[in-house]
Amino acid sequence: KHIVVIAGDGIGQEVTTVGKQVLDRIAEKFGHEFTYDEALIGHAAIEATGSPLPEETITKSKQSDAILFGAVGHPKYDNDPSAKVRPEQGLLGIRKALGLYANLRPIKLFDELLQASSIKPEFLQGADILFFRELTGDVYFGEKGRKDDGDTAYDLMIYSRYEVERIAVKAFDAAMTRRKKLCSVDKANVLESSRLWREVVQEVAKRYPEVEVEHQFIDAAAMLLIKDPRRFDVVVTGNLFGDILTDEASQIAGSMGMLASASIGDTTGLYEPIHGSAHDITGKGVANPLASVLSAALMLEISFGMKAEAEAVVDAVDQVLKAGFRTRDIADSNTAADLILGTEAMG
């Protein structure tokens, strides 16, 4: 299997190094051969080539069997709203170029981290949510621009039936292999694009009579996710609402540093931590690499169909946590100082 590593910006570099080490260890243990290539994206790519997504990165990605992705972003651009070339264009561009329309974000709490969250353990125990976030449509990719001499700015939130249907089908298929519950999140009481979303999900639902379906408005969903996370099994939603809900849901798993994601479409899959470039801790060697490690596990399972290998990785994470080891973000006041590890040691 040929894997392209796109480390990107900030802690992306540090954490994918660990993700890749874990893949190597798996190859060794299970007798596989993984070959690697590297490619540029984001701020790193802008610095080197002027573009956040060089053509070469797309070509290499298309030719690979899977992509291990780090993060993109740089504070320089965040504080300069007028910048025309931005690191995030690299990530949005590769999602679009590879047709990665389904972003799977599993939210599962490792028992050992029950105390790491700001949410009470009795609300968390047993929570297990699989988000399907649509990834190549919505207000992310609709026409955007300025008018009135730059004094008015707009972004078109837009969905087509086809786009909603294919992500809904993926989500319902997944629900059938789980607890057979699906929650679709929209804002159909206000938005026309959400009304189309709801219509299509209702239609697809008819093909899955065994799945118990509910529709929630995004505001209510953002509240219920914290109030009662265990009520959710599979959640399917648009690009923007999915971005918001899954970051929020990171508190269910104790830390954003634990959350992996898989972006899939009809070809090469891309595996990526949910966390961003985190420039505040970049280069300090303290970033939690487990989201990248768990992203590698998703790659093994989804792109390579290597179930046992994926389980071995998840087990290893579990054992490390059971042994008491923590990175800073998942440590609590009871963690002994010598159990708090840096990125490399945790790897």
Place this chain on the structure above:
Amino acid sequence: KHIVVIAGDGIGQEVTTVGKQVLDRIAEKFGHEFTYDEALIGHAAIEATGSPLPEETITKSKQSDAILFGAVGHPKYDNDPSAKVRPEQGLLGIRKALGLYANLRPIKLFDELLQASSIKPEFLQGADILFFRELTGDVYFGEKGRKDDGDTAYDLMIYSRYEVERIAVKAFDAAMTRRKKLCSVDKANVLESSRLWREVVQEVAKRYPEVEVEHQFIDAAAMLLIKDPRRFDVVVTGNLFGDILTDEASQIAGSMGMLASASIGDTTGLYEPIHGSAHDITGKGVANPLASVLSAALMLEISFGMKAEAEAVVDAVDQVLKAGFRTRDIADSNTAADLILGTEAMG
């Protein structure tokens, strides 16, 4: 003072009855005279007149000194995405017709409710956030519609400099009277309308050198709100992001049933619980009326400048909670059964 009561749908009726009783008690105690009128909105208005916002409701509202609002919404429409006339159009319409561009949503935890939340008390204690949600722009009011024979649906997310500036000024002014911290929430790494938002907030910030300003992306903000609610003082954001964040923030206050809001513009103010019509508990007499009561307190303070009167109401709520009384939504496993009250008794 002349007050228009627009109770609307579902529990809106039950809770505004209590809100109005509290206003009457204040009038009696402090020697004011409040006169009332009623007006229709939402599903109730559709049933009676065919329109979710009859002309008469706008006229009465404009002629009043303040509006006590209940809720709008009906499950019938939620499950029928194709309905052309919808209860929510009444609420959106009145916000627009009265120019209510600033929605203030104070999130403050009553000490007695520290245990009612799913969030650990040590993360909540002392949390005190004032949200400024922009209320007459954004994707709520941009052009919306269908194309491709109905197979594509869109909503335009749009902001003008002027709209951002006036809400930013209100938020900064409020920050100056509080802890002098302001967090502006957008998605400037992806959206052009957010980039304009950030530009304008940065400009307005220059006029308030004493205020410490931060910008957060909506995804990060949704996470930080739960991870560390105390880091926020004033939060200013757009219509859609504000809708989501304030519902989520209800978990900081223990229950949505506790949260009041003020919608203000250049004329008559509208005072409204954050919770919706809640048809699942309508007519059962169990709805928590305290959000309506606290909305009445905001009316006294903001529209009528009656500070002592507003404080008397908040104190009364505090005392009732201290005495141990709870509605169902804020009761916990330690609440004795005879302390759990219905809507009327709580009033």
